[in-house]
Amino acid sequence: MGQAADTKLTARASLAACLFACAGVFVPVDSAWAAMNLCAAPAMQTSERTSAAPIAQGLVKRVAARLNDQPKPLARLHTEGTLPHEGIYDESLAAEQDLALMRDAALVWRATGDERYLRLVDRFLFAWATTYQPSFDPIDETHFDAMILAYDMTASALPVKTRNAASAFIAKLANGYVERVDAQPRPLTGTYRNNWESHRVKLVAMAAFTLDDRKLINAAQRLFVEQIGANVAPDGATVDFTERDALHYVTYDLEPLVIAALAARRHNRNWLVLRAQNGATLQLALDWLMPYALGEKTHEEFVHSSVAFDAKRREAGLPGYAGRWDPKDGAELFHLAARLSGRYTNVALRLAPTPPAWLAVCLPLPAR
Template identity: 30%
Template sequence: MKTIRLFIFFLLAGFSANGQVISLNKKEISVLKRLVKNDPGVKNRYVRYEKAANAALADTPDPADTVFSEGRLASDPKKIVTAYSLLDLDKIYALALAYRITGDKKYLHKAALFLTAWGKRNQPNGNPINDTKFEHVFEAFDLVKDALTPADRRIVSTWFSKMADAEINNPRFNGTGATGRNNWNSHRLMVIGLIGYAVNDRRYQQYALAELPKHIEKNLYADGSGLDFHDRDALHYHVYSLEPLLSLVTTLKRAGETDYYSFISASGSSIRGSVKFLEPFVTGEKTHEEFVNSKTDFDRARANNNEPNFKIGALFKPDHGARVFSQAAFFDPALFAIAKKGYANEEAYPDWQSVLAKVKR
């Protein structure tokens, strides 16, 4: 009995020692509570989540056994069914956030119900473009993990570990193929790294730390552009590779690791430089016709399917890159202004990410 108590103590201590580096720690939650109360701009952003959380209280989890999204057209029946299931993910984050701000356990209990339902049913298969959709679930778990029962925490952490293991063991990343250098690996490393800090598993943390510098060298270029931009001839994919990288490097910086936002690789590339490359396209100083010379057949298939945001030759929309600057504002607060310009938004905080970046600094 004593051995069991000690095991539980050290398990809980492990989670506590790791803290909340993905989401918000106790001090930051206190700051956010004050801002929700006293800053109308923050309150305006937060109340949308509380409203969503209240609506989710009446909902039943709809977990997907397998996520079908990557490589499928929007009209694909399996992708459509998956999309309905994935509506749960925003509900989970809203419930977790509402619990931490209000302290009302009805939100915690519902968040736990959704988290464990997904943990019991979903079977990860190592596809980073599918797994990246769970980023906000990693954050949600990080917000509430200390308040979950040990049994519920174990269900979710086991699910996350299966996801990270499947990503690490995916044979598509063992060779010299494009997936090991393009946006797929950006999402893959984000998934592995965030899970590492969510469940406090040093194996996953060390894997992300070891692979990230190599990926920055291969994925991003010294002039600020990158492999995805040139392969797809689309800023859409430059953004799609930067967003997960920014999520990962923010977490690493908060965990006391190297500042990989400013890190310059052997080739001269850096995340900071690639954010800077994007800036004139978000401010409107430059424009870019998307996908015109893409080397990927799937881009043409989506265009032929009349999918929004994938029309060949359409100009890149500044608001599609604005979140990159809300994220990067954690490292450089001056970038808030670029995010606001990109969104063409008069609100004090153009998105929730800009609130989080302020609280975390």
């Protein structure tokens, strides 16, 4: 083995040792790495390791404690429009934890090469891909972004059976959403222009770039631009703010669009400043929210919402559906946005000193 190869293996082993110190284990690093569309390249730079390590250790601990978990896939998830304890809300919420676990396990495998985490991803991916039947309700299915990301990070190392099942599922999900949006009359209205559409666009974009499907990629960009034009006004205000009178829904609307833009960025496409026909951009929408995130403006939530379910949730005592918006609720959005542009780094750090653990390991450093 040459000196360069020795150096590369030593670097990977050092990272693995760092991350696994808290778990008390160390497994030699394998050379099989999957190509990624959203997360940073596997061979993280020293500065990225330093930035990610403390949070990564916590992520490793949490996933290590669940290494022997078995998947509990459901054929259907449903939380949209329901309160806790109604219908299958609680069961769906519990099952969704599987999706986050496979993403986190994929991140730990990516960072360490420990095959036990790849095996966890393998069994969870296969179980969900062969059990779940898409309903094409984007609110119920938005958390499948975690499953797509798990596949994206591990695809090249998965058994053929799992890779084929997962890729077929992801393609079915994305194409189904595209077909449903394309069947709508123009201009798009209702849930085809509010936050629901943002979540559709996110799933389509992540699937498209993960599968490297040219037709889907073109559809994803087309739908992204259309959603910016339908949802964002030239001054940056969103349809969801008008309908719901709540910054809660502005963040819920913009987060999926930022994630879609992050997936596109890995393929050298800058969707942050991609301009719709009305002149709106994702950047304008984020900039509109910034004064509220910085505390320069305040907002009483849901006072004039036109959606009856908002009042129902307020009456049920769910947090966040009355009173002044807490800027910290925008922390994840701005930490995501900071990975697109350095203009959002300061506000992200002001809202929370560290990003969510999965994001800190996926993309340790903000953009410049």
